Amino acid sequence: MIIMKTDATQEQIAEVVKEIKKCGLRADVSQGKYRTVIGLVGDETKIPFAHFAVLPGVKEAMMVETPYKLISREYSKFSEGEGEGLVVKVGNIEIGGDVPIFIAGPCAVESKEQLFKIAEEVKKAGAHILRGGVFKPRSSVHSFQGLGAAGWEEAEKALDWLREAGKRFKLPVVTEIRGEAQVDLAAKYADMLQIGARNMYNQDLLSKVAKKNKPVLFKRHFGAGIEEFLSFAEYIAVEGNKNIVLCERGILPLGKGKNYTRYTLDLAAVPTIQKETYLPVIVDPSHGTGRRDLIFNMSCAAIAAGASGLMIEAHYNPAEALVDAQQAITPDELKETIDACQRIHKLIASERNEKG
């Protein structure tokens, strides 16, 4: 990491970038409120730090020993000061700002009617962003794979419904991209691109999605540790796209007996990740529990833990949802949940302010 002096000129910054490239590395130039910080992308051991430290305009050249740098608190501390975290804009919605953001919708887009009906109802319930999967990751090849499985034309039709439903009800939309071949198409229709838990480790997909320069909803793999999760988020950041929203969605439960939940929702991950990075963190209690009767409680808990928002699966007829029927809640339940979360957020925010 190269920290420039506050009065460093653009020429001096360009010179440092040139020197970094000469060493075979890439440079991430972050021009912050206070000063410019340049992150080195690649193998830092190749860098003669002493040489960089004496270049004109350079305040300090230092080695950062974490597998993620560009998304670290430390990196933003030098350019932005000790201020707030990053606010990620999705359409006109800000994730990571002063209020929690609720992403809701069906697990899968099933039909135009289903989607429009749910979009209207989640909007009324207080949701800010509409979700809906067209390319579904499924454990069994024999189950419904999303409308995208029927071919590109069907996929495009479903994505178009998503965009139209979003426009009609003034909700930006997010959809999952399951494979590299889907990136260009999905990016044409969605405001935010989701990388699902199963693809957290898919470096090529991460890079390709990042390059679309749209906000990315990045979900933690159910077997990934926090450091690993953040290390892979860095693959998005190095492409110059820091508009990343991290999502805790549950990790594999332990032990042999019945666990009663689909995954173990790791709520301690929220404040832990917030200490490590400036990126906003949201929670998905739907996949995190797999049980509709637990969504209310875990949503409240996630907001109390400091999450910047939630992603909740909702359906007007949960039992009939083609995917994840057991965890979808009704629009009425969604409203109840969002209202409670808003109250909890206010309470917790004032408690935190008092605590300082």
Ligand code: PEP
């Ligand atoms: C989803 O959000 O639709 C989904 C499949 O979640 P996850 O990737 O967390 O399993």
Ligand code: MN
């Ligand atoms: Mn689902």
